[in-house]
Amino acid sequence: MSELADPTPLSELTTLGVGGAPERMLVATETDDLVDQLIELWQTDAPWMVLGGGSNTVATDDEIPGTVVLIRTRGIERIATDAGVVLRVQAGETWDDLVEYAVQHNLAGIEALSGIPGSVGAAPIQNIGAYGQELSSVLLGVELLDVDTGERSHVSASALGLGYRTSVLKRHGGADADRDAVVLSVDLLLTEADDGVGRPIAYAQLASALGVELGERVELMRVREAVLALRRSKGMILDPDDRDTCSAGSFFTNPIVPEAAARALPSDAPRWPLGEPDDSATVIPLDGSSDIIAPPPITGAVRPHVKLSAAWLIEHARIERGFHLPGSRAAISSKHTLALTNRGNARSSDIAALARFVQARVQAEFGITLQPEPVLIDIEL
Numbered sequence: 321m322s323e324l325a326d327p328t329p330l331s332e333l334t335t336l337g338v339g340g341a342p343e344r345m346l347v348a349t350e351t352d353d354l355v356d357q358l359i360e361l362w363q364t365d366a367p368w369m370v371l372g373g374g375s376n377t378v379a380t381d382d383e384i385p386g387t388v389v390l391i392r393t394r395g396i397e398r399i400a401t402d403a404g405v406v407l408r409v410q411a412g413e414t415w416d417d418l419v420e421y422a423v424q425h426n427l428a429g430i431e432a433l434s435g436i437p438g439s440v441g442a443a444p445i446q447n448i449g450a451y452g453q454e455l456s457s458v459l460l461g462v463e464l465l466d467v468d469t470g471e472r473s474h475v476s477a478s479a480l481g482l483g484y485r486t487s488v489l490k491r492h493g494g495a496d497a498d499r500d501a502v503v504l505s506v507d508l509l510l511t512e513a514d515d516g517v518g519r520p521i522a523y524a525q526l527a528s529a530l531g532v533e534l535g536e537r538v539e540l541m542r543v544r545e546a547v548l549a550l551r552r553s554k555g556m557i558l559d560p561d562d563r564d565t566c567s568a569g570s571f572f573t574n575p576i577v578p579e580a581a582a583r584a585l586p587s588d589a590p591r592w593p594l595g596e597p598d599d600s601a602t603v604i605p606l607d608g609s610s611d612i613i614a615p616p617p618i619t620g621a622v623r624p625h626v627k628l629s630a631a632w633l634i635e636h637a638r639i640e641r642g643f644h645l646p647g648s649r650a651a652i653s654s655k656h657t658l659a660l661t662n663r664g665n666a667r668s669s670d671i672a673a674l675a676r677f678v679q680a681r682v683q684a685e686f687g688i689t690l691q692p693e694p695v696l697i698d699i700e701l
């Protein structure tokens with residue numbers, strides 16, 4: 321049942337630990353009820369938002385206007401098909417519980433996505449990815465409730481505009497999504513691994529941790545354990561005893577720029593020419609004030625783009641791990657340059673000030689504007 325809850329501050333419901341209380345809060349534990357409640361909400365013009373695990377949301381400390389709906393719906397249904405096993409999973413399931421379930425049931429395809437916090441329903445919003453796997457490679461489709469029509473429909477993954485940390489459902493920064501809808505459930509097509517081994521290892525650091533070559537296949541549980549260990553070493557597994565994990569994960573996406581812009585960077589700047597299947601990506605434009613001018617479009621040809629390392633850019637803009645502004649409780653993680661962390665009692669304004677500082681330094685040094693990865697609620701960078 322959906323129920324009205326006393327509004328809890330978002331500082332207690334988000335992993336970064338900032339954010340004020342909403343005017344009103346609903347908790348939805350059943351999908352049909354979630355639908356009824358949302359449709360009722362949409363009949364008024366009052367603001368609303370949904371929240372899963374709060375691990376990709378950074379909200380203002382001011383009161384959040386309107387209603388926050390916490391999605392806590394549960395259920396994993398297994399459907400056998402000729403192509404493989406489909407798992408239909410309700411939006412409120414915890415992502416990492418689902419990965420554990422898949423690994424335990426010898427289902428391959430998401431083992432390298434172990435340890436990512438948050439809910440299943442939010443996974444397509446930014447097409448989660450890590451260690452050489454991305455949701456888009458196993459996502460068949462989602463059930464959506466569209467805000468404009470109030471209708472439920474099954475939508476195939478190809479209609480979701482999935483790219484590098486993006487989809488048509490994502491509210492980039494605080495902007496409106498291209499498609500305003502709530503994910504009710506997610507269908508994943510996984511491979512039944514009778515031999516217990518996963519998909520080919522596609523990430524050099526993971527291959528090295530496992531002591532295998534890239535492209536080798538390894539037991540699902542070994543992959544999961546290796547990924548969890550790597551993530552823990554970077555503060556990327558939630559741990560109440562480790563302040564470095566009090567973050568929204570990577571705060572900035574890796575910029576994607578025209579090849580000509582990448583050529584202007586120092587030769588040791590890491591760069592990955594795009595074109596690999598899991599890199600079909602949204603192009604993040606260089607800031608208008610940049611000195612680097614993108615080449616004109618070449619008619620009839622695809623202009624090459626290059627993905628850069630946001631972590632390298634930050635470090636080479638002379639911002640070190642652990643860095644914080646004077647008197648601020650927000651700091652760069654001591655383990656991971658891309659994570660902005662709350663060292664205890666940080667305000668949303670501390671996080672925003674640190675993010676702006678990082679952006680300004682990288683912009684001044686390299687002419688590239690880093691884009692935030694989390695969804696920002698009433699916060700401007």
Ligand SMILES: Cc1cc2nc3c(=O)[nH]c(=O)nc-3n(C[C@H](O)[C@H](O)[C@H](O)COP(=O)(O)OP(=O)(O)OC[C@H]3O[C@@H](n4cnc5c(N)ncnc54)[C@H](O)[C@@H]3O)c2cc1C
Binds near residue numbers: 442
């Ligand atoms: C320590 C740490 C490590 C991380 N590592 C990774 C990583 O390796 N790779 C990666 O891709 N991400 C990573 N993230 C980011 C985050 O975990 C993912 O983006 C995750 O999918 C967010 O899920 P959530 O339920 O917490 O989303 P929330 O923060 O609750 O919501 C995020 C956005 O999605 C919307 N939303 C949530 N549920 C729904 C729904 N059912 N329908 C429609 N909209 C919805 C919300 O309104 C909000 O706009 C990391 C975060 C942390 C804190």
